[in-house]
Amino acid sequence: MTDARTRxxxxxxxxxASTYDDxxxxxxxxxxxxxxxDYLARVAEALxxxxxxxxxxVAVGTAALAITMVRRWASSVHxxxxxxxxxxxxxxxxxxxxxxxxSSISLREADAADxxxxxxxxxGVITSNALHHMDVGAVLTSMARVLRPxxxxxxxxxxxxxxxxxxxxxxxxxxFRFSMRFSSDPARRADGGYATILPWERWxxxxxxxxxxxxxxxxxxxxxxxxxxxxxxxxxxxRTGAAG
Numbered sequence: 001m002t003d004a005r006t007r008x009x010x011x012x013x014x015x016x017a018s019t020y021d022d023x024x025x026x027x028x029x030x031x032x033x034x035x036x037x038d039y040l041a042r043v044a045e046a047l048x049x050x051x052x053x054x055x056x057x058v059a060v061g062t063a064a065l066a067i068t069m070v071r072r073w074a075s076s077v078h079x080x081x082x083x084x085x086x087x088x089x090x091x092x093x094x095x096x097x098x099x100x101x102x103s104s105i106s107l108r109e110a111d112a113a114d115x116x117x118x119x120x121x122x123x124g125v126i127t128s129n130a131l132h133h134m135d136v137g138a139v140l141t142s143m144a145r146v147l148r149p150x151x152x153x154x155x156x157x158x159x160x161x162x163x164x165x166x167x168x169x170x171x172x173x174x175x176f177r178f179s180m181r182f183s184s185d186p187a188r189r190a191d192g193g194y195a196t197i198l199p200w201e202r203w204x205x206x207x208x209x210x211x212x213x214x215x216x217x218x219x220x221x222x223x224x225x226x227x228x229x230x231x232x233x234x235x236x237x238x239r240t241g242a243a244g
Contacts, residue, residue, distance in 0.1 A: 014087050060082060077104070
């Protein structure tokens with residue numbers, strides 16, 4: 001991640017910490033055919049952990065997904081949530097405490113690309129709405145390392161919409177996105193200027209390169225005409241062995 005990108009992302013999430021959930025719920029509806037809460041439920045459901053599983057959420061944010069998982073799987077799992085932004089972690093700790101789930105969710109500050117856990121420590125690893133702000137390849141490698149062989153990875157993120165690959169898209173989108181790097185709006189700088197929005201084929205390739213076999217993949221484009229906004233998606237993949 002470049003220094004400029006790091007600053008843009010940090011500025012965005014510092015400002016978003018207190019309003020993140022409401023802001024994302026509103027913007028998510030412009031990109032998807034389902035609500036943000038339904039999307040989180042589907043991300044959690046895709047993990048399908050066994051009783052007693054040790055789970056890691058990377059970029060836990062406000063802990064909305066972690067809380068959804070624990071409520072879905074009752075007391076049979078424990079979730080460790082990590083995030084690099086202390087303001088988001090403060091919000092997460094407050095939300096977990098208000099939900100009465102301190103015994104089921106542990107939170108700590110950590111870099112997603114350098115996770116402070118032993119190899120093959122977790123039975124499942126999950127992340128949602130975060131990897132596009134990071135070095136995707138580095139974070140996937142880090143998550144693969146801490147996930148045991150046979151364990152499941154679930155990623156919820158955003159795909160490059162087909163319109164970006166049209167002639168008009170190729171002419172307009174790259175210069176527009178570059179111009180967003182100079183915006184005074186932190187959200188435009190981080191989301192528009194520096195976000196890594198990849199086609200599905202690239203995601204599939206990166207997962208395979210790190211020893212993952214895709215089990216399930218679903219997209220959630222907005223209803224109606226083809227969209228210019230990135231398309232939410234979910235992928236579940238099984239850790240098969242060492243990265244190639």
